[in-house]
Amino acid sequence: MSAQTTSATFVSIASLKKGQQAVSEVIETGGGCGTTGGEGKASCGSSDGQGDMPAEIWDKVKNHPCYSEEAHHHFARMHVAVAPACNIQCNYCNRKYDCSNESRPGVVSQKLTPDQAVKKVLAVASEIPQMTVLGIAGPGDALANPKKTFDTMRQLSEKAPDIKLCLSTNGLALPDQVDEICKYNIDHVTITINMVDPEVGAKIYPWIFWDHKRVTGVEASRILHERQMLGLEMLTARGVLTKINSVLIPGVNDEHLIEVNREVKKRGAFLHNIMPLISEAEHGTVFGLTGQRGPTAQELKAVQDACMGGANLMRHCRQCRADAVGLLGEDRSEEFTLDKIDAMGEIAYDLDKRQAYQAKVELERQSQHQAKVDALAAQLDLENIDPDMTVLMAVATEGHGKVNQHFGHATEFQIFEVNKDKAQFVGHRRVDLYCQGGYGEDEQLPSIVRAINDCHAVLVAKIGACPRDELKAAGIEPVDEYAHEYIEKAALGWFGNYRQRIANGELRHVPRGDAEIRQGALTGAVEAEA
């Protein structure tokens, strides 16, 4: 039976809770958020600020939108697609498929030479001063294309010294390239690690290209695994911050990712990013064609929650295109095509202007943090209300950490887990655009509801009567009273009011169901542009 057609939940939450205990028992404690990995915080350096993190580490993560959840509301990243080749095959990858409205790894509209890439970075940096990080993430493997990757990095370390350099790799070539990585001050390296057991790996990787030949089966995964672990240990020893990306494939490596989390934590990984498998037949991947499904929202969260206590978790990944530009969750790559960059003429790299802008962003970020602290302090203890009551809330935002987007303009909702002691980002949900050409598209509403069906409320800057009614009918409260407030302040404000209404007998708290993780391109957005 195809995995796509079964409704079975592969991830048993009860069994994962047992796994979590195992993680806590086995892991030796690392040094907080140091280079030796942290303690299962939701996202290192997130909304709790520097905390106990050493200053030199905080300096590396505070403006990196992937390494700090808080930073991702304010700072942008860009990728340059200079690395087309790959040295392994993953069953979830097909780099031939491209759609300009598709957001997932391996997808790219224009491949670049290093010189074109450098020009593009300088152009973007002059237009988007909050762009702080340049990453090379494919469309193949950054380190399977070492000449192109390091030529780009070398030029940028000279011409744009304030931009942090970052790369992403499957790890096969990593041990051979650690010296080059350090030579160009590439402070952030992501390794995709989906298994630590080659038997599991054989279900994900049909082959690798190693020692001038193709190796298949369990042997291929054994070699890949050993190279990944060695590369990770070498980077940790050199003080490079490492993030591990793992693709959650239901029925293949779901519970196994707890062991992956434990092993990478032991070897000094700074962050662990557990992402849902994206799998559609139209992508032409092995998993897409064989009907292997991705996880539901609850299955993803169950594995992530079970890993709390291991390496720090990243939950705000947007599974970016290899040519993405902008804040995570937005994509401005269409504004920076090669012909548009050529039309810009000579590009001036104005470091002072960039630094002045980033200082302003830092102030905004501090006021967001203070607003959250104040909102938490204002939460009341209420009689007859479970002090542990926790809800999920969806938020429409276009950045700056505020509730500042109309319901109809959202192509994703950020998901916050809220109780009286926290308002914490725990994920995002992509949705088709509701408002198309100035009109609400009611056919999109059921899919939007399914995407946020586990939420009690949705915070928006504005919402029309029709979606408002449909959301209410589905048991999700539409909330526009907190338009343009900081997200955590708004979420805690609504939650305090919600608890009060329950205490007054106006409402009954009812748990919500599961939600769908949106697969494939955002078709609504395509139609809107047509």
Ligand code: CLF
């Ligand atoms: Fe790019 Fe990756 Fe660097 Fe970030 S992305 S190379 S660490 S700058 Fe970030 Fe995008 Fe997720 Fe990657 S949201 S896919 S984790």
Ligand code: SF4
């Ligand atoms: Fe595709 Fe990356 Fe896997 Fe290579 S390592 S096959 S580029 S997903």
